[in-house]
Amino acid sequence: MAAKAYRFEVAEARSFKHPYFPDIQKFTFLVPASKFPKNLPQKANLREATGMKRAVYTDVLESLRGNNALPGTFDLLNLGVTVIAESVEAVDKRIFDVLIDDEYGIANGGHTANLIWSCQEDGTIAEGQHVEVRIITGVDGPDAHTMRVDIARAQNTGIAVRPESIYELDGAFQGIKNAISKYPWSGSVAYKESDDEDLDVREIIALMELMNIFDFPNRKGKYPISSYEKWSTPLKKFGEDFSQYRDAPELRKYHKLEGLVPDILALYDIIRREFIKFRSEALGNKGAKPAYIERTSKPDGFSFPYAGFDNHPERLTKGAAYPILGAFRNYVKENSESGLAEWDGGFEHVKKVWRQVAPDIFWETHATVKEIGPAPNVLGKNRNHWAGLYKTVENFHLREQLERLQSGARDGE
Structure with a gap:
């Protein structure tokens, strides 16, 4: 982290100390919009300045230009900008140097700031326009990061901020980032709502x-069907787990699972791609493909980056793939020494198991479809289907364990 001083030329300035936190000071600057300092850090802003064509932001822009409001009224109509800073130093009565850490900065009002900078570039700011800037300093000490996150969360109440944006600022996804860092696709994960990437961290x-x-x-007969039904449910559990054991990652359930993420994604790709092959082997190419197999007309087809497969125009839908992937929880166990989750027999063995049980999994899916229909959403939410697939893999796993015991007994004779 690095801090840099930004100069604010103000028309008016006020400040006061917080009545409960004596080290915290709040400043309010009325800054001529044409002199609002450029390129302030925005990492504390939970909602990045995207979607600038929304009507609400178009209205702000036209207000700044004086096209849909009287010139000089911008600060009266706009909520302004809130900044988390390290310190404020008075250079003159109307000139202040504000020291801002590049990991924080603007906590709210990023869209306003970007619109002002844009209009500064093209010289379209109407005469007399000002922006109100609120600066908070002195948020230090052992709980500084938590308080800064809370400030950013509370400041963003106009349009609801999705939880993953808050968790990203709080560092909750660092374990996932570490687990996937060596893979070429690691940069394609969207960790907050404004990220435009292929893989949503909520799906991970x-x-x-x-x-x-x-x-x-x-x-135990329990199945994580909510994983398919509503991504917000496991995301909330993940966030609560992180918050409860912020300083003790070894106690977090999801920390114990993070090392499996690359393999889970790879197995997900394998199932979605290879299920098509096992279906064809079982039924041939008779009749139309069922609704639980999706097709694309895009020339490049679907990609399977996590398994390293070539693109293909067909793949299994999520609704059909989730219960199948979930059945392989049978092969996850907790390492007795590290406490981390691992594959029973290793991931290469799990991939072999998939290819051995895939025909049975297809017929299980086929039977379910005959009973309840091929709609992927119905498959993804049907508890009996989850249970049936789980039992298929469970039985195979139990047979393996029995064979190992029998083999060990023979070797011990």
Whole structure:
């Protein structure tokens, strides 16, 4: 982290100390919009300045230009900008240097700031326009980061901020980032709502939930169907787990699962791509493809980056794939020494198991479709289907364990 001083030329300035936190000071600056300092850090802003064509932001822009409001009224019509800073130093009566850490900065009002900077560039700010800037300093000490996150969260109440944006600022996803960092696709994950990437971190957490042996112990008849039904459910659990054990990651359930993330994503790709092949081997190419297999007309087809497969025009839908992937929770166990989740027999063995049980999994899916229909959303939410697939893999796993015991007994004779 690094801090840099930004100069504010103000028309008016006020400040006061916080009545409860004596080190915290709040400043209010009325800044001529044309002199609002450029390129302030925005990492504390939970909602990045995207979607600038929304009507609400178009209205702000036209107000700044004086086209839909009287010139000089911008600060009366706009909520302004809130900044988390390290310090404020008075250079003159109307000139202040504000020291801002590049990991924080603007906590709210990023869209306003970006619109002002844009109009500064093209010289379209109407005469007399000012922006109100609120600066908070002195948020230090052992709880500084938590308080800064809370400030940013509370400041963003106009349009609801999605939880993953808050968790990203709070550092909750660092374990996932570490687990996938060596993979070429690691940069394609969207960690907050304004990220424009292919893989949503909410889906990563939903897929982790499928292997969550801590909340859904094997052989207990419980299935993480909420992973498919509502991504917000496992995301909320993930966030609560992080908050409860912020300083003790070894106690977090999801920390124990993070090391499996690359393998889980790879197995997800394998199932979605190879299920098509096993279906064709079982039924041939007779009749139309069912609704649980999706097709694309895009020339590049679907990609399977996590398994390293070539693109293909067909894949299994999420509604059909989630219960299948969830059945492989049978092969997840807790390492007795590290406490981390691992694959029973290693991931290469799990991939072999998939290819051995895939024909049975297809016929199980086929039977369910005959009974309840091929709609992927119905498959993804049907508890009996989850249970049937789980039992298929469970039986195979139990046979393996029995064979190992029998083999060990023979070797010991």
